[in-house]
Amino acid sequence: PIDVLEGDVAWITGASSGIGEHIALALAQAGVRLVLSARRKAELDRVKQKCIEIGRNLKDEDILVLPLDVTDYDCHQECFDRVIDHFGTLDILINNAGRSQRADWEKIELSVDKQMFDLNVFGVVALSRIAVRYFLEKGGGHIAVTSSLAGVFGVPFSGTYDGTKHAIHGYFNGLLAEKIGKNIHVTLLCPGPTFSNFLAESFTDTAGEKYGQPVRPTDRRMTGERCGKLCAVAIANRQREAWMGLFPLMPLV
Numbered sequence: 001p002i003d004v005l006e007g008d009v010a011w012i013t014g015a016s017s018g019i020g021e022h023i024a025l026a027l028a029q030a031g032v033r034l035v036l037s038a039r040r041k042a043e044l045d046r047v048k049q050k051c052i053e054i055g056r057n058l059k060d061e062d063i064l065v066l067p068l069d070v071t072d073y074d075c076h077q078e079c080f081d082r083v084i085d086h087f088g089t090l091d092i093l094i095n096n097a098g099r100s101q102r103a104d105w106e107k108i109e110l111s112v113d114k115q116m117f118d119l120n121v122f123g124v125v126a127l128s129r130i131a132v133r134y135f136l137e138k139g140g141g142h143i144a145v146t147s148s149l150a151g152v153f154g155v156p157f158s159g160t161y162d163g164t165k166h167a168i169h170g171y172f173n174g175l176l177a178e179k180i181g182k183n184i185h186v187t188l189l190c191p192g193p194t195f196s197n198f199l200a201e202s203f204t205d206t207a208g209e210k211y212g213q214p215v216r217p218t219d220r221r222m223t224g225e226r227c228g229k230l231c232a233v234a235i236a237n238r239q240r241e242a243w244m245g246l247f248p249l250m251p252l253v
């Protein structure tokens with residue numbers, strides 16, 4: 001079902017590892033032209049090579065590596081212009097970059113709360129606004145966001161992260177209500193626990209204290225590959241909200 005996207009241009013943030021990398025690979029297999037963004041250029045180059053190897057009819061110029069710190073809001077317009085200069089169009093923006101820092105609800109520091117909101121919320125808001133303006137002029141477009149099941153439920157030791165992801169749902173529900181009939185599509189991707197760098201980091205608070213269970217290879221979490229494929233299918237189907245991997249959440253709580 002992802003084949004319907006063949007030839008489209010999709011811009012993925014957080015494409016240098018984890019879920020973003022695997023969304024990129026799944027879309028490449030379906031012949032989607034890609035913009036890969038994150039801070040680590042060497043990792044983006046690695047993902048680009050993999051995409052070309054497994055991609056459907058993708059040549060070097062069909063994948064643009066565009067390093068970007070999503071919290072550097074001032075450079076978003078310049079990056080967007082580079083995408084349009086390169087491909088002449090953008091069909092889908094996939095806001096996937098994000099992080100979590102777990103801590104006791106009453107102990108987490110305000111500076112850490114702010115860092116999570118800067119990346120998981122304002123990074124998405126700032127980039128999406130530029131894309132939506134363009135989509136409205138163009139006659140339509142599609143925004144996807146890697147939210148989380150934590151954007152739907154509350155998870156212990158995760159209040160701020162849950163707050164960032166819930167905020168994203170409200171923000172895009174507002175957009176859809178306002179732009180009804182304008183051919184703007186939104187997909188809120190809501191994975192459950194998935195193996196990636198993210199979980200290893202997210203179980204330690206700033207004081208180095210660990211929360212929840214450590215990540216073990218035997219845990220019932222989705223692989224990044226499975227999660228990436230499910231996300232790509234949800235995007236291809238323009239599904240408004242896609243929950244995935246609910247079952248593996250149970251050992252966490």
Ligand code: NDP
Nearest residue numbers: 014016017018019038039040069070097098193194196198
């Ligand atoms: P990873 O840590 O593997 O990936 C995070 C990605 O975000 C990396 O590519 C990282 O690249 C990028 N990133 C981080 N900070 C920035 C920044 N300031 N600017 C640009 N890119 C940035 O974790 P996941 O793949 O797990 O996380 C991806 C998304 O999935 C997140 O939004 C997360 O909230 C969500 N999610 C994860 C779940 C899980 O269990 N793993 C479950 C549900 C949702 P770089 O360091 O190169 O910048």
